[in-house]
Amino acid sequence: MSKENPYLGRKPKNIRSKNRQLLIDLYRNNEFSTVTEIAKEVCLSRTTVLKINQELLADDIIVISGKGDSTIEGGKKPIVYQYNASKSMIITFYIQYNSILFRLYDLLFNIIVEDSIPIKENARFQDISRKMQTVVRRNITNNPDLADRHLLVCVVGVHGNIDLDTGVCLHATHFASWGINNNIHQKLTNQLGLNCPIYLDNWIRLKTYGEKKLGFMGSHDSVVLIDAGWHGVVSGLLLNGELYTGKHYLSGEIGHFRVNQADTDPCFCGSYGCFEKQVQVDRLIERAYERAAVTSDSMLSNKKAISLQKLFSAADAGDSLARELLDDIIYWFSLIISYLLLFFDPEVLIIEGEYADGCKYLESSIKKRLKEITLPRLKRDMVLQFNSNGADSVLKGAALLAVDRYL
């Protein structure tokens, strides 16, 4: 995280780089642009735009795509420029608990190649990096179609707390075999042998960034995105439209709030009573089997296989057992969300993952309970939303972040 020294005077030298970034953004978002159009759009002089354009042409970031139309008064036809999307590629990886997802994007975020490879649960990092190398080899190195393409950056989303300055994984709750303070950046650099920088980040930040950029968060700029699923529960934070990582890159670890002192079942993190243990899907399903076996009048009673989706359907159909089972989940979610509202007071709080799969009973009960326990006398708008976005937005988020950071 770079810091501007607040005690020194400001000089105009960094204005140019800001304007360059703005122009790149414009080219990315518009298919074709002339200097006049850009000057109008960003309220800069034509001379300034022309100068930056020269730089971008020299760096191959834009190319000339032809000439536009003259104005009604006639005159010289303007040169039309276009973003050079095919120039470079972005490698994205997402290391999930049982597989590695891979996508190769061009600079307009079109998918060039997609692949995945299974891994064992709690796989050692050296085994994971070998698998990643295999994926790179079969999709890029040995692919003649991509021989002349340039790699801009490789971004890897991991389920762990990454020190963004050093690339050290401080802690990965779902890969205990990685230990603590594991320099996975260095290991990946050695193993993959790529001719481009490698950037690592927590997957939830990539997802949060992606969803903001893709417009899923609308114009909101202070957002908490909670994802609950196989991995546990974690959250990404947007503050003034920017990712908030925390001072030690450890922000958003709400899954490890110790909320249930009575729970003695240990959590991956080394503690117990953690929030994510209380809403763990496996645990819920296990409880559902136990209760269904001794309840005769439930829709779950005759089910051979109980899934979260079946539980949701039963609850929405008014089944008392399903509702009772979900009430526990509702209780824990609303408690944690009330903490986040009271402390952070975001514009919007979004829940994604397996619990955001369209259960009306769950959603309306969480909202109702939240009102009861969060400064109940206060009139406030409901800021909670449920979305069902998956791993796709992690990889796309990784590509978006890569371009924003490296271009």
Place this chain on the structure above:
Amino acid sequence: MGIEQKQFGRRPRNIRSQNRKLIIDLYRQYDELSVSDISNKIKLSRTTVMNINQELLAERIIIASGKGESTGEGGKKPRIYKFFAEKQYIITFYIKHEVVLFVLYNLKYQSIIEDSLPILKNSRLQDVIRKMQAIIRRNIFNNSDFAEVDLLACIVGVHGNMDLNTGICKQSTYFSSWGTDNNLFRKLTEKFKIDCPIYVDHWIRLRTYGESRLGLVGLHDSIVLIDAGWHGVVSGIMLKGKLYTGKHFLSGEIGHFRINPEDTEPCLCGSHGCFEQQVSLERLFQNILKNLVKFPESILADKDIELDLQRIFYAADMGDKFVQCMLDDVIYWFSLMISYLILFFDPEIIYFEGDFTMKCKYFDTGLKKKIKELALPRLKRKNVLQLVPKGADSVLIGAAIFAFDRYFQLDSGETELS
């Protein structure tokens, strides 16, 4: 994917206003400065500093105060300038639960007049405002030394959630008689009839702002300041030198986390099991008094001793097992709450102020140890908690600094009071 908001290119014109703010800040910090002093300190050219100085002289924000010493090589003596601290004054109020505190500051934050008036618990807003009017009358309007002074701003710190865009107090847990959505700003403006802008904000934000500008917090850029005391528990958040108010001006309300669902005693907020109830001094004293008879060996069992927190801390540090056991409960709740803040927000530092920050080794070490156990225990992380004893004074000085910065637009705050 499209750009959601129109973005504009940067031009050098707002650099000047940034540099002007920086120079005003320097004049406030130092007694006297020459152009070269400023130029050296903030690494700007002498010409730039001189141009801004001309503006500040014309606006009487600074005044020439004489000539300085020549350099070792001789040469012309430099002109010395100083901040014109008496140009204007800032009225600050802090409405506590049973008293209204008042301080009149000059522009260098020197306290010129101090006063206070008692109020009843849960006083009606109109009664509180009348007392504030009385204070203004007797200290300013009816004070021949100050009747004609120019007022820069009046700022009021309250125990309530303020909408900074409208000046409406959404809720004040300690003054339930104020109701919800009470337009405090309009009522103060109508009654005070003073010729300066009035700002109203949550007292913890004024305090946090003050701490950040007075240097305690200034070196850090992501801070949570927790204050626990008679009022309950609340926190202020600073991010990159800016106060974080939350989207609905409700951030930092950690006192009302429902942390102990088994506690059925109602909280002032309308809920129960709130964090601030678990660590309330009143409850701690009650628990000690209730159980003391069973522990005659305790230091506190001496009938001549009047129970206060200082004595409780002393007894804990002296190894009094009963008192330590009573404090363990409070330590547990505090460490649980702080672990939540660390896990969610991961701040650079958490300042813990208020009644519990009197020196008590048992409390201090117990808290830090427990936090380590609770917040991702396998992870090696630095202790971010600091216990700092501070009083109401820092709310008022924070208010004065906030008013000054807002008036001169030095605060880069998120919101502007309309």
